[in-house]
Amino acid sequence: MSFENILVEKNNAVATITINRPTKLNALNKATIEELHHAFKDCETDNAIRAIIITGSGEKAFVAGADISEFASFNTSEGSELARKGQELLFDFVENLQTPVIAAINGFALGGGLELAMASHIRIASDNAKMGLPEVTLGVIPGYGGTQRLPQLIGKGRANELIMTAQMIDAPTALSYGLINHMVAQPELLDKANELALKIAKNAPVAISQAIKAVNANFKDGVNGFGVEIDRFGYCFGTADFKEGTSAFLEKRKADFKGN
Structure with a gap:
């Protein structure tokens, strides 16, 4: 299957999915969410693939959030449907994949980007990464699982603070909070992700x-x-x-x- 917004590479039992919208800082629009769903589903059904890495193109952003222009005019029911469908197609789908997913956070992971990373099973970040849920600055709350997964990972108090202040945190802080598993220099990020993926691939x-x-x-x-x-x-x-x-x-x- 050909994709417009993502790249998929399979090598040594590991699939790497790269969100490839650099001019939009890899923001998630509807088309990208659907393409990611199909790519993850394909990897899941490929018996040769034992682990999946998800990352963003370039050095600036993993995913800088959702494409706000797509939903700025939505009403209540349209907003609810946007969240429901997004969770079903991508975020819950990733969390429940039987093939482990490693998020290689290579820059900004904001809003839906952080929510995608949190839905993944393991998170690694480059030392220049910034993470946050800025939705309240737009008059809305996280809708792709952020209010549920962030407290699970870092605790209710810290999650409330990050969500309510819309504050971004850097990679060292995310590491100290337990939001990410590892922090490495930017050039080492995919090597570290592949190292973990290959360790997983050796097991049953x-x-x-x-x-x-x-x-x-x-x-x-x-x-x-x-x-x-x-x-x-x-x-x-x-x-x-x-x-x-x-x-x-x-x-x-x-x-x-x-x-x-």
């Missing part, structure tokens, strides 16, 4: 997919995360990856996981 894909389900369950209302963990733990025992992993351990050899 089925087990990783079940771990994602179990971790996510802890943040869902009315769901017993411990129960999901028990269920998914048991599920793994019926997989070929489990048989291969335990056999390889007992035979003192490297496991060759097939993802089934």
Whole structure:
């Protein structure tokens, strides 16, 4: 499938999706959200891909927010539908992918950009990155999961402060808050992301997919995360990856996981 707003590269079990709208600081418009949905879905169904990196083109921005011109004239119902569809197509979709997603934040990650990074399973930022949710300066609130995922990651008090002040934070602060996993120099960002992706790719894909389900369950209302963990733990025992992993351990050899 050909794309206008993103680039997709697959190499060594790792797919790299690059949002490629540099003149718009990689802002998310409807077309880009739909293209990202299709790209993530394609990677998810490609058995050769064991990890996905999402980043932005250039050195200025990961994603500098949403394309405000698309929704400035929306009414109440149109605004609600915008958030619902966006969460369904991209943000919730990414969070619930069975293939782990690493956000390589290469500059500004604002509004929808930070929300996309937070929906990813792991976050790495370059030392020049700036992050924030500035929606209240426009008379609206974060609508792509920001009010839910930010408190989960950094705590309610800090999340309230960042959302209500619309303050941007730098990469060292994001690291100290636990918003990102690692901070590296800009030229090292994709190398670090690939290093992590390849470490993940060596492990059992089925087990990783079940771990994602179990971790996510802890943040869902009315769901017993411990129960999901028990269920998914048991599920793994019926997989070929489990048989291969335990056999390889007992035979003192490297496991060759097939993802089934």
